[in-house]
Amino acid sequence: MTLRILCMIVALVLAGCNRDGSDSIxxxxxxxxxxxxxxxxxxxxxxxxxxxxxIITKSRIDPYWFTSARDAVAFTLMPDQPRDIKxxxxxxxxxxxxxxDPGATNWVDARKAYFVIESRQQGGMGAAEAVxxxxxxxxxxxxxxxxxxxxxxxxxxxxxxxxSDAPRDQSQHxxxxxxxx
Numbered sequence: 001m002t003l004r005i006l007c008m009i010v011a012l013v014l015a016g017c018n019r020d021g022s023d024s025i026x027x028x029x030x031x032x033x034x035x036x037x038x039x040x041x042x043x044x045x046x047x048x049x050x051x052x053x054x055i056i057t058k059s060r061i062d063p064y065w066f067t068s069a070r071d072a073v074a075f076t077l078m079p080d081q082p083r084d085i086k087x088x089x090x091x092x093x094x095x096x097x098x099x100x101d102p103g104a105t106n107w108v109d110a111r112k113a114y115f116v117i118e119s120r121q122q123g124g125m126g127a128a129e130a131v132x133x134x135x136x137x138x139x140x141x142x143x144x145x146x147x148x149x150x151x152x153x154x155x156x157x158x159x160x161x162x163x164s165d166a167p168r169d170q171s172q173h174x175x176x177x178x179x180x181x
Contacts, residue, residue, distance in 0.1 A: 027056050029089040029107035036065040043067065048124025049100045051091035051132050058084040068123035070130040072110065074161040093131055094138035108132060111153045114139035117160055119148030130156055
């Protein structure tokens with residue numbers, strides 16, 4: 001009898017841990033396809049060169065798609081956008097075939113990526129881009145060839161993704177914490 005009660009208690013504890021743990025598991029990236037429409041422009045994401053982004057939220061089945069990595073970062077900073085973010089993915093340009101073909105499955109967790117900002121390379125909509133890479137070496141090589149500086153996701157200045165495209169010193173701006181599940 002005591003063993004039966006102990007087993008039930010252990011099962012309840014493990015079930016509670018399993019339920020809580022499932023909310024924190026990062027869902028996998030979705031392969032880029034012809035149905036992907038940009039959140040801000042309403043255009044097909046495949047029609048634009050350069051790195052893309054996708055954000056997966058708890059409250060939506062399909063990801064939010066972005067024609068540029070910079071737009072995906074901007075989405076996380078806008079107060080009127082969903083805060084129940086489970087995953088933020090951007091194209092790993094170190095794995096891309098070319099700028100025109102950034103790839104459909106080479107996603108990297110944006111919070112672990114290295115971004116080159118203020119480079120000469122423009123995003124798909126002709127705006128300044130935050131070019132993402134899955135490793136620091138590739139980001140450094142891109143910056144050496146195209147100008148710009150290498151930053152982490154949390155270091156990208158708010159004004160770079162939300163403000164003017166004009167490069168300027170924005171080091172005084174801090175990013176707010178982003179709630180992710």
